[in-house]
Structures are given as structure tokens and as C-alpha cells.
Amino acid sequence: MSDQKVHKPKAVSGFPEWLPEYRAVELEWMDKIRKVFESYGFCNIETPAVEEIDALLAKGGETEKEIYTLTRLHAEEGDKEARLALHFDLTVPMARYVAQHFGDLTFPFKRYQMQKSWRGERPQKGRYREFYQCDIDVVNIDELPLHFDAELPAVLFEAYQALGIPPVELRISNRKILMGYIAGLGISDPGIVTRTLDKLDKIGAEAVLKMLAEQGIAADIAQKALSFVNIKTFDSGFAEQVQSLGVSSDLMTQGISELKFVIDNLGHLPKGAVVADLGIIRGLDYYTGTVLEARFAEDKTAAKPMPPMAIGGGGRYDDLAGSFIHQKLPGVGLSIGLTRLFGLLMDRGQIPAGRKAPTDVLVVLPEEARRAEAAQVAQTLRAKGLNVELFHSDSKIKRQLAYAEKKGIPYVWFPSFKDGQPHEVKNMLNGEQAAAEAATWQPAKA
Amino acid sequence: MSDQKVHKPKAVSGFPEWLPEYRAVELEWMDKIRKVFESYGFCNIETPAVEEIDALLAKGGETEKEIYTLTRLHAEEGDKEARLALHFDLTVPMARYVAQHFGDLTFPFKRYQMQKSWRGERPQKGRYREFYQCDIDVVNIDELPLHFDAELPAVLFEAYQALGIPPVELRISNRKILMGYIAGLGISDPGIVTRTLDKLDKIGAEAVLKMLAEQGIAADIAQKALSFVNIKTFDSGFAEQVQSLGVSSDLMTQGISELKFVIDNLGHLPKGAVVADLGIIRGLDYYTGTVLEARFAEDKTAAKPMPPMAIGGGGRYDDLAGSFIHQKLPGVGLSIGLTRLFGLLMDRGQIPAGRKAPTDVLVVLPEEARRAEAAQVAQTLRAKGLNVELFHSDSKIKRQLAYAEKKGIPYVWFPSFKDGQPHEVKNMLNGEQAAAEAATWQPAKA
Numbered sequence: 001m002s003d004q005k006v007h008k009p010k011a012v013s014g015f016p017e018w019l020p021e022y023r024a025v026e027l028e029w030m031d032k033i034r035k036v037f038e039s040y041g042f043c044n045i046e047t048p049a050v051e052e053i054d055a056l057l058a059k060g061g062e063t064e065k066e067i068y069t070l071t072r073l074h075a076e077e078g079d080k081e082a083r084l085a086l087h088f089d090l091t092v093p094m095a096r097y098v099a100q101h102f103g104d105l106t107f108p109f110k111r112y113q114m115q116k117s118w119r120g121e122r123p124q125k126g127r128y129r130e131f132y133q134c135d136i137d138v139v140n141i142d143e144l145p146l147h148f149d150a151e152l153p154a155v156l157f158e159a160y161q162a163l164g165i166p167p168v169e170l171r172i173s174n175r176k177i178l179m180g181y182i183a184g185l186g187i188s189d190p191g192i193v194t195r196t197l198d199k200l201d202k203i204g205a206e207a208v209l210k211m212l213a214e215q216g217i218a219a220d221i222a223q224k225a226l227s228f229v230n231i232k233t234f235d236s237g238f239a240e241q242v243q244s245l246g247v248s249s250d251l252m253t254q255g256i257s258e259l260k261f262v263i264d265n266l267g268h269l270p271k272g273a274v275v276a277d278l279g280i281i282r283g284l285d286y287y288t289g290t291v292l293e294a295r296f297a298e299d300k301t302a303a304k305p306m307p308p309m310a311i312g313g314g315g316r317y318d319d320l321a322g323s324f325i326h327q328k329l330p331g332v333g334l335s336i337g338l339t340r341l342f343g344l345l346m347d348r349g350q351i352p353a354g355r356k357a358p359t360d361v362l363v364v365l366p367e368e369a370r371r372a373e374a375a376q377v378a379q380t381l382r383a384k385g386l387n388v389e390l391f392h393s394d395s396k397i398k399r400q401l402a403y404a405e406k407k408g409i410p411y412v413w414f415p416s417f418k419d420g421q422p423h424e425v426k427n428m429l430n431g432e433q434a435a436a437e438a439a440t441w442q443p444a445k446a
Numbered sequence: 447m448s449d450q451k452v453h454k455p456k457a458v459s460g461f462p463e464w465l466p467e468y469r470a471v472e473l474e475w476m477d478k479i480r481k482v483f484e485s486y487g488f489c490n491i492e493t494p495a496v497e498e499i500d501a502l503l504a505k506g507g508e509t510e511k512e513i514y515t516l517t518r519l520h521a522e523e524g525d526k527e528a529r530l531a532l533h534f535d536l537t538v539p540m541a542r543y544v545a546q547h548f549g550d551l552t553f554p555f556k557r558y559q560m561q562k563s564w565r566g567e568r569p570q571k572g573r574y575r576e577f578y579q580c581d582i583d584v585v586n587i588d589e590l591p592l593h594f595d596a597e598l599p600a601v602l603f604e605a606y607q608a609l610g611i612p613p614v615e616l617r618i619s620n621r622k623i624l625m626g627y628i629a630g631l632g633i634s635d636p637g638i639v640t641r642t643l644d645k646l647d648k649i650g651a652e653a654v655l656k657m658l659a660e661q662g663i664a665a666d667i668a669q670k671a672l673s674f675v676n677i678k679t680f681d682s683g684f685a686e687q688v689q690s691l692g693v694s695s696d697l698m699t700q701g702i703s704e705l706k707f708v709i710d711n712l713g714h715l716p717k718g719a720v721v722a723d724l725g726i727i728r729g730l731d732y733y734t735g736t737v738l739e740a741r742f743a744e745d746k747t748a749a750k751p752m753p754p755m756a757i758g759g760g761g762r763y764d765d766l767a768g769s770f771i772h773q774k775l776p777g778v779g780l781s782i783g784l785t786r787l788f789g790l791l792m793d794r795g796q797i798p799a800g801r802k803a804p805t806d807v808l809v810v811l812p813e814e815a816r817r818a819e820a821a822q823v824a825q826t827l828r829a830k831g832l833n834v835e836l837f838h839s840d841s842k843i844k845r846q847l848a849y850a851e852k853k854g855i856p857y858v859w860f861p862s863f864k865d866g867q868p869h870e871v872k873n874m875l876n877g878e879q880a881a882a883e884a885a886t887w888q889p890a891k892a
Contacts, residue, residue, distance in 0.1 A: 018492075040833070067519040070566075100454075359487035390597075409487075
């Protein structure tokens with residue numbers, strides 16, 4: 001035992017890590033998401049965790065103050081000024097990547113990216129400072145067909161489904177409807193009003209009306225705006241409801257037609273999975289058409305209903321990389337907030353623990369003299385694709401079995417204890433034990 | 447096109463990223479390494495990129511000055527002092543993890559970890575500031591059987607083999623032999639001498655002898671030390687050579703016996719894969735027994751020989767987490783320098799490009815009116831596990847084929863152009879085209 005001073009470590013707030021049996025589940029989730037993304041032809045890219053600060057600031061916006069900059073612990077003089085920082089999302093790095101490698105990419109460029117991002121937020125429930133996001137984006141030169149606005153939500157939905165989590169709904173709107181409507185109401189500064197309306201879920205209708213009044217919006221206009229963001233339909237019915245509000249503009253008409261197209265083209269998803277929700281506002285400075293937010297579907301019969309927070313989202317942007325390249329690159333992208341989703345379900349005890357080790361078979365070591373034989377068994381089983389541990393010492397069999405039990409290893413293999421004795425395998429789940437040969441044995445199907 | 451100012455982005459030195467067709471290979475490598483690690487029962491963990499600076503400094507050492515600390519871009523006053531930093535390897539985070547979750551882990555704890563680390567090094571060829579490492583470690587309480595010192599190199603070797611790279615050799619020594627020998631020579635400060643000897647590969651014998659002389663080592667002793675680090679044998683023959691140098695000590699005898707054990711127990715690896723190399727010194731402040739370095743095997747017939755640099759390594763340590771917990775936790779760990787290895791082979795043009803997209807089949811869109819039918823084909827093929835893109839617009843067939851060609855998509859599917867017409871599939875590699883049904887078609891085996 002060391003006699004040096006001991007600093008008992010504790011978790012750093014906002015930087016999650018999981019025990020092996022839960023990391024196994026997270027890894028399985030990532031494999032499943034990747035499989036769905038690839039099944040639609042998205043290629044993977046990975047960008048460094050680090051970008052030049054200038055590149056990260058090119059888009060501006062709220063996130064700026066949360067950026068973590070890097071400095072070397074013992075920086076030389078003149079080297080003190082941070083030039084590099086951790087990315088806070090995967091969209092800015094992708095924009096920089098597309099601009100930088102423009103000539104080497106094939107368009108429409110369909111990429112997925114599953115990486116961590118970092119934000120120096122004040123820690124609070126459901127917010128992480130380091131978190132995984134799983135992004136898909138399609139980017140094209142000059143124009144991008146609207147069909148992608150309908151394809152990507154289907155991909156996203158399939159990915160959620162693959163995880164075996166409670167039902168998810170995709171709430172979709174189109175910024176053109178909102179902006180057209182607000183302009184039609186004669187509101188001069190749409191930014192303030194939309195930001196206020198965006199708070200509806202959090203603060204409720206009364207507080208929103210009060211804020212709008214303070215912002216100088218007449219009561220009848222405020223009421224109309226509120227009616228607008230309350231429109232939610234499972235089909236294209238939203239269009240009639242919007243039109244019945246008595247405001248119209250070309251932009252609004254275009255937005256309605258785009259949203260109808262998207263909703264209609266998602267008709268193959270299960271009933272209730274897609275909602276046209278004009279209350280979805282999101283990323284004001286960024287999106288220009290389709291906007292989407294994924295949430296757990298409301299289940300009023302649930303004992304402990306899922307919270308109404310976003311577990312994914314995204315939308316359409318007209319010009320991805322204008323700050324990096326003289327090319328108009330419209331795109332549409334969606335993102336799964338993996339850590340947020342996983343952490344939420346962990347907190348609620350809804351992630352069933354996976355295995356503590358990937359080991360399928362523990363090979364017992366009967367005595368040191370039989371190590372070569374035991375190692376041979378292990379190697380034969382591995383060659384068949386099984387995950388195998390050889391117990392490290394010829395301890396009492398009881399102790400070797402206890403190790404398998406504690407690690408949740410489903411099979412224990414007994415090599416010969418005497419020359420010529422047949423091998424046996426014990427199924428740790430049902431206790432059955434039977435003779436077996438390494439070359440031919442197969443575990444029962446899970 | 448945007449009229450804002452454009453900052454054409456360029457790569458940040460030391461932070462590599464790859465085009466999709468090479469990232470596909472890197473991802474495939476990571477899958478293969480993971481499969482080998484899991485086949486020996488190692489579980490995966492992932493720790494945050496970020497640790498408290500105090501935790502990173504607990505081990506001390508050379509790396510300290512390369513640590514990147516984090517500061518929020520707009521930190522509040524009093525929040526300026528950096529408390530967090532990026533990890534520079536995966537061993538310190540694992541030590542902290544094991545100490546923190548001690549009660550929840552099963553020992554011997556066998557974990558693998560495949561993550562990026564960061565070091566603010568001066569950029570130079572073969573050195574990266576952000577790089578992947580793939581680590582396996584076994585950690586136990588109080589004692590760890592020597593068998594793991596022989597098992598881990600076998601796992602490492604299998605992982606390299608899985609990558610299909612030029613032959614790798616594992617150079618193995620044991621710090622006890624070196625330290626015992628140096629003590630036996632009567633050298634009082636072994637640290638300086640071993641650090642000098644460690645430079646042999648880089649600066650050559652003459653320069654080493656000169657440095658040793660400057661350090662006050664007598665010429666005959668220096669020559670002996672040099673003879674020692676030049677001992678290299680493919681079997682246990684090293685033992686006799688060491689003993690013939692006429693120095694002995696208990697520590698040395700113990701080290702020889704341990705190294706013999708390890709070399710003998712790796713006898714099943716291909717001839718030449720394992721070298722007892724007493725010139726392997728590594729991580730002076732850290733390792734206490736077995737030390738290992740993986741390099742490409744020398745091939746004197748090669749037109750462009752592989753450089754003699756380390757592409758992996760590790761060893762045995764007596765006390766992993768003494769600065770974090772009052773438990774003696776001996777371990778043995780090895781690491782593949784993935785980015786270093788991948789980057790080296792990239793630079794040499796030895797990474798064959800993978801596919802630009804994972805897409806197996808591009809489904810042609812004959813005309814907009816047939817989109818539902820084409821989408822149905824795509825979904826049927828996906829349900830069979832294929833990766834499928836539906837072309838986004840009913841462009842000329844020639845253009846749709848050109849897209850498949852450019853992305854390297856191996857099959858193009860033609861749905862009916864008229865009602866009742868059979869579907870056809872074109873093999874883009876050999877140009878063959880034949881009628882096919884989505885429900886039953888399978889691609890040719892690769």
C-alpha cells in the first residue's frame with residue numbers, strides 16, 4: 001500500500017461516465033444508430049475535438065459564452081492567448097470540413113458524425129458539459145431537394161426505434177410559416193416575439209401573454225400569435241387552421257406547402273409518430289425552413305410520464321458554410337442528443353444494465369500443468385467468434401465459478417481434470433452441465 | 447451566395463482528420479481492434495475527455511508541460527483559474543476511474559478503452575496533438591498473476607494482425623533486469639544512465655558512450671551497459687547473455703525469470719514476432735516489471751523500410767492508483783497508438799482508400815410519380831440488412847448512374863419504368879444487368 005497522500009476522486013459535475021455494464025448499453029446504442037444511419041447511405045466522418053476559435057465564432061449566437069478554450073499548462077510567453085477551443089456542436093465542424101475538403105467530396109454529401117461536444121454550461125439536471133451527439137446531414141451545392149426534409153426524419157425515427165426506448169414523436173414545423181405569419185401580423189421585430197413564444201412550454205400561456213404585452217404587442221395580436229403556436233395536428237390539417245387565422249403572406253404559403261409535403265411524405269411512420277406542431281421554433285438564427293424536435297410521446301396513463309424535453313432535433317439551413325467558402329451550400333440536418341437521452345433514462349432507472357464483461361465463456365484452469373490445454377480450448381472457442389477468458393490461476397473451482405457468477409459470464413468450460421476425461425460446459429443461467437468439445441460446441445441462442 | 451467575409455479554412459497542425467473513404471478504414475480498424483479485445487473478455491469503458499488538473503498531475507512526469515487546460519471563453523471573474531484539462535493518456539483516467547468506482551468493479555478488472563488523448567507537443571512528423579489510443583489493462587487487488595504479462599502481448603499481436611498491416615514485432619524486456627544490472631554495476635543514479643541508454647536508437651552508440659562519460663561513468667562500465675542494452679534474442683537465450691556479463695543481483699535474477707516466463711508463454715506466436723530486447727527501457731517513472739514496445743519488423747529487403755518507431759507499448763506497474771485510493775492495485779497494460787500507426791501508413795500511401803459511402807445499392811428514381819414504389823424497394827432492401835440510397839430527384843438516368851459511379855456504389859437498382867415491367871439491377875463493377883426482385887435479390891459475395 002502506498003503511503004503517499006490520497007485524493008479520493010469524485011465525479012466532475014457535468015462530465016458523465018458510466019459503469020462497464022451501462023457503457024456496454026451505450027456502445028450497443030451507438031452501434032444501432034450507426035447501422036440505421038449507414039443503411040440510408042450516410043458516410044461517417046470525424047473531425048478533431050478542437051477548432052480554431054475564429055471558426056467556432058463564425059456563426060455567432062448564444063453558445064459563444066459556453067466555449068471552452070485551450071491553453072497549454074506551461075505555455076511559453078506570447079503563447080498565452082488561446083487560439084484553439086473545443087467544438088460545442090458538430091454542425092460548425094462539419095461546415096468547416098465541407099468547405100476545407102470541398103473538391104474531394106461527392107454531393108449531395110450525406111454524412112453522419114457521432115462525437116462528443118463540450119459546453120461550459122452551468123450544470124443542471126439534463127444538461128451536460130460533455131455529451132455525445134449523433135448527427136446526420138445532407139448538404140448539396142446551390143439547391144437541395146425538399147425530399148431530404150422528409151427522408152431525414154424517417155431515418156431519425158428508425159434510429160430511436162432501434163434503441164427500444166419509449167415511443168418518440170417528431171414535432172415538425174417550418175420557419176417560413178412562423179416568419180410569414182409574424183410579418184403578416186405587422187410585428188416589426190420578429191426575433192423578440194418568436195423568442196418569447198418559444199418559452200410557452202416552459203412558462204405557460206399567461207406568462208407569455210404578459211411578456212408580449214411588455215414588449216409592446218397589442219393584446220389581440222398576442223392572442224393570435226398564441227393561437228398560432230398552439231396549432232398541432234397529426235396530418236396536414238394544420239394548413240386549414242393556420243389559414244383560418246386570417247393572416248397570409250407568400251412566405252407563409254410557401255412554408256405551408258413545404259410542411260404539408262414533409263408531413264405527407266412521412267405517412268408511412270406509425271400513427272402519432274409525426275405531429276405538425278407550429279409551436280416548434282428552435283435555433284432562430286440558423287434554420288430557414290423545416291424545423292424538427294423529437295420528444296417522447298405523451299402518455300397520460302404512465303405512472304411517471306416522460307418529461308417534455310427535446311431528445312433530438314434539427315432542420316433546414318440555406319447556407320451552411322458561407323463564412324468558410326464562396327459556395328451556397330444548403331442542407332438539412334438532424335441530431336440525436338445521445339448523452340441527454342441516455343442520461344435521462346439512466347436517472348429514471350430505465351436503462352437495464354448490460355453485461356459487466358463481453359465474455360461468453362470462462363475456461364476454468366484445473367491446475368497449472370493444464371494451462372496449455374486450457375489456453376488451447378480458449379483459442380479454439382475464440383476462433384469461432386466467441387469471447388473467452390481463461391481463468392488466471394488454478395484457484396479452487398468454487399472461486400473460479402464465483403468469478404464467472406460475479407461478472408455475469410453465461411458459460412463456464414471445464415477442461416480435462418485428468419488425461420482423457422471429456423470436457424464439460426456449465427450453463428450458469430440454468431445450472432445445466434454437459435460434456436462438450438470445443439471444436440463443435442455452440443452456446444444456446446439468446 | 448453569401449456576401450459575408452470568407453475565411454478559407456485550413457487544417458490545424460497536429461489535429462488530423464480524414465476524408466470519408468479513409469475514415470471508413472479507420473472505423474473498420476477500430477471495429478477489428480474492439481473485436482479482438484472483446485474476444486479476450488475485456489469490457490469497454492469511456493472516461494470524459496476532461497479531468498481535474500490535480501488528478502492529471504498526480505503521477506507527475508514529462509507530459510505535464512503538454513497538458514491542455516480548459517477555460518471558458520467568457521469566464522466570470524474568479525473563474526479564470528483553470529481547474530480542468532484534457533487527458534494526455536488513458537492510464538491516468540483509468541486509475542481515477544478504478545479508484546472512484548472501486549466498489550462497483552469486479553477484479554481482476556479487464557478493461558479496454560479507445561479514445562482520443564491530447565498533448566500540446568510541438569508538431570513534428572509522426573506526432574499528433576490529438577490522437578486515438580486503444581488501451582487494454584488488467585488491474586487486480588494486491589497481486590496480479592504474471593500470466594497476464596504474457597496474455598496481453600498475445601492480444602496486442604492479434605489486434606495488429608487483424609489490421610492487415612506489415613508484420614509487427616513485440617520487443618519485450620523487464621525493468622527488474624535493467625535496474626538490477628545497473629545497481630550491480632555500482633551506478634548510484636540509475637535514472638540518468640537509463641535515460642541516456644534509452645537514446646541509443648536515436649543517437650547511436652558513440653554518442654551514448656560520450657554522454658555516459660560526461661555523466662561520470664567509467665569507460666568499462668559504460669561499455670558493459672551498452673553491451674547489456676544490445677542483447678536481443680528471439681527466445682530465452684537472452685538470460686545466458688545477461689549472466690555472461692558478470693553482474694548479478696536478486697532483482698536481476700527475478701527479472702530474468704519473469705522475462706523468460708513471458709517469452710516462453712508467447713511461444714505460440716509466429717517466429718520472429720517476439721523479441722527479448724534488453725534495450726527496451728520506456729516510461730522510467732512508471733513501469734516496474736515487464737516493458738514492451740511494438741514496432742514494425744525489420745525487413746531489409748523492402749524498397750522503403752518501415753521506420754523503427756514505436757506503434758504501441760506498455761508494461762507492468764505495481765501500484766496504479768496509489769494517489770487516489772488506499773489500495774495496492776498492480777496492473778499490466780498495453781496500448782496501440784492508433785492515430786500514429788494510421789497516420790504513418792497514410793503518409794506512406796499504404797492505406798488503401800475504403801468506400802466513399804457505405805451504400806450498397808442506389809435505387810434509381812425513374813420519375814417523380816414512381817417515388818413511392820422506389821422508396822418501397824429501398825425499404826425492402828434495407829430490411830434485409832443492405833445500405834440503400836434512393837436517388838433524390840428524377841434526373842436523367844445517366845446522371846443518376848454517374849452519382850453511383852462517383853460514390854463507388856456497387857449496385858444500381860432500376861424500378862419499373864412502366865407498370866408491370868420487371869425491376870433490374872446493374873452491377874457497377876462488371877456492368878452486368880439482370881432482372882431482380884427486391885424481396886429475394888442478394889448482392890454477390892465480396
